[in-house]
Amino acid sequence: MQPNSSAQSLGDRIPALVPDLRGKLIPAQPLADLAWFRVGGPAEVLFSPADENDLSYFLANLPADVPLYTIGLGSNLLVRDGGLPGVVIRLGKPFAAIEPLDGARLRVGAAAADKRVALTAEEAGIGGFAFYFGIPGSIGGALRMNAGAHGTETCQRVVEVYGVDRSGAKRTFSNAEMGYAYRHSSAPADVIFTGALMEGFAADKAEIRAEMAAVAEHRETKQPIKSRTGGSTFKNPPGHSAWKLIDAAGCRGLQIGGAQVSEMHCNFLINVGGATGADIETLGEEVRRRVKENSGVELEWEIKRIGVAA
Ligand SMILES: Cc1cc2nc3c(=O)[nH]c(=O)nc-3n(C[C@H](O)[C@H](O)[C@H](O)COP(=O)(O)OP(=O)(O)OC[C@H]3O[C@@H](n4cnc5c(N)ncnc54)[C@H](O)[C@@H]3O)c2cc1C
Structure with missing residues (x-):
């Protein structure tokens, strides 16, 4: 009798669907190793494509369900x-190139770390990217989240964005088509960004370096950057600072299991040791409840909560 294919694990099923795949498939990859909070369960299968064609081939052959x-x-x-x-899907080295171009432009792969983009722009005398020096994500995350700091947001630098959709089709989005708002893009949720063309302005390298030093100073003195955290937990509600609302609700230092509201910056939740994903999420929901009770304001999660409960 033929084995029932639905009983096969996804990790066993996929290779036969994509015999010419060149990228790396890893079954049961622990995601706690790949996320700043260091919590959470595994990905059923992790895929790191060899290049954009490989990603496109994979998606075109992956069953829609x-x-x-x-x-x-x-x-x-x-x-x-x-x-x-x-x-x-996690893009790796093949997507991490950063290439300075004429006209104060940069062609940036989605896996490039924001900090490296800031450094490359500085070396090329391109201003407008120093804010990335303090954001510990990749350009893919910045394009999706409209990451920003110190008065500049990703949307101010984007000329166009490249990606691959769920059907495997390569797509290009203009800045307007990215539908940017505060920490949000309304580009189709199924698109995996592979890179972007970005633009700054000609600037003096010493000035850019001074700006980056100020960014680093701010981070080190105001944010728990050495902790296991996810950055700002909640979006700033219109007309409010999330941290002030959290502080006023008495949540600074509040702890559930191994999760704590940072004493240093109370819009940051931290894993002080041994936290589970549930500890952090429960703490976040408790903060939302107390803030609502104290100020009437409903905080909205900025951090993306993904996966299923244990
Ligand atoms: C200490 C600390 C400080 C921070 N400071 C700031 C700050 O000042 N400003 C700020 O805006 N953020 C800040 N953050 C949050 C975070 O760094 C940013 O949101 C960053 O842009 C996320 O990038 P990432 O690569 O880590 O994305 P992830 O966290 O891995 O993912 C975030 C979102 O982006 C999507 N995504 C990631 N890559 C791609 C891709 N290639 N294609 C499509 N979607 C993709 C994911 O699906 C998810 O929805 C901070 C975080 C920490 C821990």
């Missing part, structure tokens, strides 16, 4: 303890 999620450097993610069913 297999759940798919893309991660970058995991600095804005809370992975739940049961992990992620389906495939998680």
Whole structure:
């Protein structure tokens, strides 16, 4: 009798669907190793494509009912303890190139770390990228989240964005088509960004270096950057600072299990040791409840919570 194919694990099924795949498939990859909070369960299968054609081939042959999620450097993610069913895509080195171009432009791969983009722009005398020096994510995450700091947002630098959709088709989005708003892009959720053309302005290298030093100073003195955290937990509600609302609700230092509201910056949750994904999410929901009770304001999660409960 033929074995029932639905009883096969996804990790066993996929190779036969994509015999010419060149990238790397890893079954049961622990996501806690790949996310800043260091919590959460595994990805059923992790895929790191060899290049854009490989990604396109993979997606064109992946059955439509297999759940798919893309991660970058995991600095804005809370992975739940049961992990992620389906495939998680993570772009690696083949997508990490940064190329300075004429006209104060940069062609940037989605896996390039924001900090490296800031440094490359500085070396090329291109201003407008120093804010990336303090953001610990990748350009893919920045394009999706409209990452920003110190008065500049990703949307101010984007000329166009390249990606591959769920059907495997290569797509290009203009800045307007990215539908940018505060920490949000309304580009189709199924698109995996592979890179972008970005533009700054000609600037003096010494001035850029001074700007980057100021960014680093701010981070080191105001944010728990050496902790296991996901950055700002909640978006700033219109007309408010999330941290002030959290502080006023008495949540600074509040702890559930191994998760704590940072004493240093109370819009940051931290894993003080041994936290589970559930500890962090429960703490976040408790903060939302107390803030609502105290100020009437409903905080909205900025951190992406992904996966299933244990
Ligand atoms: C200490 C600390 C400080 C931070 N400071 C800031 C700050 O000042 N400003 C700020 O905006 N953020 C900040 N963050 C949050 C975070 O760094 C940013 O949101 C960053 O852009 C996320 O990038 P990432 O590669 O880590 O993405 P991930 O956290 O891995 O993913 C975030 C989102 O992007 C999507 N995504 C990632 N890659 C791709 C891709 N290639 N294609 C499509 N979608 C993709 C994911 O699906 C997910 O929805 C901070 C985080 C930490 C831990």
